[in-house]
Amino acid sequence: MPILQGKGLTKAFGGVEAVSNLDFSIQERAIVGLIGPNGAGKTTLFNLVAGAFRPQSGRIRFLGEEIQGLKPFEICHRGIGRTFQIVKPFNTLTVLENAVIGARFGKSSKIFDSFDPTPIALDALEFVGLIKEKDLLCDNLNMGEKKRVELARVLATAPKVVLLDEVMAGLNPVETDRVMSLIQKMRDEKEITVFMIEHVMKAVMGISDQVFVMHHGEKIAEGLPEMVVKDQAVIEAYLGERII
Amino acid sequence: MKGSLKSILLLGLFLLLSFFPFLFPDPYLIHLLILSFIFSVLVSNWNILFGYMGIFCFGQQAFFGIGAYSSALLALKLGVPVPLSIVFGGFVASLSSILIGLPTLRLQGAYVALVTLAFAEVMRMTCSNWVGMTRGQLGLTVTALIPGAGRVGYYYVAFLLLLLSTIVLLKVMRSSFGYVTVAIRESQEAADSLGINVIKYKISAFLLSSFMSGLAGALYAHYIRILTPDIMSLHLMITILVMGMLGGIGTLPGPILGTFVLTFLSEYLRDFAQFRFIIYGTLIILAVLFVPGGLVSGLRSVETKLKGKRCQEGSS
Numbered sequence: 001m002p003i004l005q006g007k008g009l010t011k012a013f014g015g016v017e018a019v020s021n022l023d024f025s026i027q028e029r030a031i032v033g034l035i036g037p038n039g040a041g042k043t044t045l046f047n048l049v050a051g052a053f054r055p056q057s058g059r060i061r062f063l064g065e066e067i068q069g070l071k072p073f074e075i076c077h078r079g080i081g082r083t084f085q086i087v088k089p090f091n092t093l094t095v096l097e098n099a100v101i102g103a104r105f106g107k108s109s110k111i112f113d114s115f116d117p118t119p120i121a122l123d124a125l126e127f128v129g130l131i132k133e134k135d136l137l138c139d140n141l142n143m144g145e146k147k148r149v150e151l152a153r154v155l156a157t158a159p160k161v162v163l164l165d166e167v168m169a170g171l172n173p174v175e176t177d178r179v180m181s182l183i184q185k186m187r188d189e190k191e192i193t194v195f196m197i198e199h200v201m202k203a204v205m206g207i208s209d210q211v212f213v214m215h216h217g218e219k220i221a222e223g224l225p226e227m228v229v230k231d232q233a234v235i236e237a238y239l240g241e242r243i244i
Numbered sequence: 245m246k247g248s249l250k251s252i253l254l255l256g257l258f259l260l261l262s263f264f265p266f267l268f269p270d271p272y273l274i275h276l277l278i279l280s281f282i283f284s285v286l287v288s289n290w291n292i293l294f295g296y297m298g299i300f301c302f303g304q305q306a307f308f309g310i311g312a313y314s315s316a317l318l319a320l321k322l323g324v325p326v327p328l329s330i331v332f333g334g335f336v337a338s339l340s341s342i343l344i345g346l347p348t349l350r351l352q353g354a355y356v357a358l359v360t361l362a363f364a365e366v367m368r369m370t371c372s373n374w375v376g377m378t379r380g381q382l383g384l385t386v387t388a389l390i391p392g393a394g395r396v397g398y399y400y401v402a403f404l405l406l407l408l409s410t411i412v413l414l415k416v417m418r419s420s421f422g423y424v425t426v427a428i429r430e431s432q433e434a435a436d437s438l439g440i441n442v443i444k445y446k447i448s449a450f451l452l453s454s455f456m457s458g459l460a461g462a463l464y465a466h467y468i469r470i471l472t473p474d475i476m477s478l479h480l481m482i483t484i485l486v487m488g489m490l491g492g493i494g495t496l497p498g499p500i501l502g503t504f505v506l507t508f509l510s511e512y513l514r515d516f517a518q519f520r521f522i523i524y525g526t527l528i529i530l531a532v533l534f535v536p537g538g539l540v541s542g543l544r545s546v547e548t549k550l551k552g553k554r555c556q557e558g559s560s
Contacts, residue, residue, distance in 0.1 A: 050437060052433070052436075052437075071436070071441075072433075072436040072437050073436050073437075073438075073439045073440055073441050073442070076436075076437060076438060076439035077439050081437070081438075082437050084433070084434065084437075088430075088431040088433060088434035089430075089431075089434075090426060090427050090430040090431065090434065090435075091430055092426060092430060093423065093426055093427070093430070097423055100420075100423065101420075101423050101424070101427050101435070101438055101440070102438045102439070104420050104423070105420075105424075105438055105439035105440045106438065106439045107439065108439070109439055109440055109441035109444065109445075111420075111421060111444070111445070111448060113420070117420075153434075153438060154438075157438060157439055
């Protein structure tokens with residue numbers, strides 16, 4: 001049974017359907033890539049799943065329960081974490097404090113709670129390799145490190161599924177390799193299912209088990225990465241139609 | 245070493261303020277200190293919303309005024325003992341903050357400022373026009389805290405209130421609530437995605453901030469003993485803003501420092517009373533330009549510079 005499933009999802013902004021009657025399903029412990037030209041509706045789909053937007057129609061099932069219409073923090077408590085296309089670290093807090101927030105609130109938003117979230121946060125920092133930087137303010141980190149802070153923060157919430165929105169954008173090749181192996185490690189060691197929007201083809205081809213392609217709010221192809229990139233509809237979506 | 249120096253200084257300050265009325269029985273100085281204590285509570289608690297959470301609340305004067313009027317009226321009309329009515333004033337202010345908190349939850353930035361400002365003006369106009377209850381611009385003559393209480397009595401009550409407020413803020417801001425407020429200020433979306441119920445935390449911050457502000461307002465009313473709707477005027481809000489910005493928003497000591505400096509400064513600038521707001525405006529501009537983090541950040545950078553020098557001297 002798939003861990004995450006969407007049926008007939010639609011979300012329009014004004015007259016434009018950013019996501020249009022879309023179905024998808026993701027198997028547990030898979031790494032699924034989501035690609036498509038700019039404006040295809042990929043981030044909107046993530047916002048629907050993560051609760052930032054409410055779908056106008058359609059259903060989202062996570063672990064067999066319907067979750068559409070829940071608030072983002074409730075979705076997080078259920079076990080779906082996300083990162084943002086434009087990183088949003090808490091700049092005036094330290095790296096450790098960023099991770100502590102994920103650990104402390106990932107499963108409950110209670111104001112008074114006696115458990116100590118620090119060990120979980122430290123684990124997450126260890127996992128992404130930021131333990132040495134734990135006392136630095138996020139403001140002082142470079143892009144690659146900020147992206148890993150976001151990963152650590154999400155991991156600290158103990159998610160079952162993570163939605164990664166272009167975590168590799170803007171990284172140099174070394175950092176890209178590092179994040180790629182991190183994503184695989186998340187799946188292998190923490191049994192996390194990964195759903196990722198990605199433009200870096202090396203990453204998409206290298207680590208995804210399955211790829212979805214979106215265009216104009218619809219899913220135009222899905223399958224193994226090497227199959228998808230040969231798909232005629234996909235090539236047309238990216239490059240336009242062949243004229244001769 | 246540095247930490248112990250700081251705690252010695254703080255302890256000294258605490259002892260000085262604890263025995264001040266006996267060491268320096270100057271009623272005018274004591275009066276200024278009472279005002280500083282009361283306004284420190286107000287500015288510190290506004291700072292939770294504005295400085296820590298990034299909610300542009302420009303209606304804090306309403307909480308101060310609502311606390312003042314509720315307590316004064318309770319004591320006057322129903323004969324409730326004043327200490328009790330002050331606490332009640334805090335609760336009424338807290339309730340009113342739900343009224344103003346809820347509509348601002350879905351707003352951002354400048355819109356929050358407009359709504360909260362409008363709310364305070366509505367409250368001021370209500371007090372001004374509900375003559376049967378508040379005597380409007382004629383003002384209420386407010387009951388004393390305790391019959392026959394002298395200035396020194398008010399001094400200690402105000403001092404205690406500031407201590408209470410500071411201890412509560414220290415506790416709260418060093419708990420996970422403190423992280424949450426900063427997280428919400430930095431990115432509400434990210435905070436939400438990490439499992440923080442942003443609305444719950446914002447309402448809690450409003451409740452706490454307005455409760456303390458209401459207590460401060462109530463104590464102020466029973467101290468000054470004349471209460472007019474002007475207590476909720478925009479002038480007070482501007483004063484809060486200047487005090488906060490001058491001392492350093494988003495820090496715990498900043499608002500207290502700013503309040504003390506400005507209270508004493510404005511008393512010594514009394515001769516220029518008509519230019520007061522020109523001076524305030526200039527102060528804000530100067531603070532924002534040269535010490536954007538306020539006096540507290542200025543002091544901190546001096547401290548690090550001194551430390552740097554000491555290290556250099558030590559090594560050479």
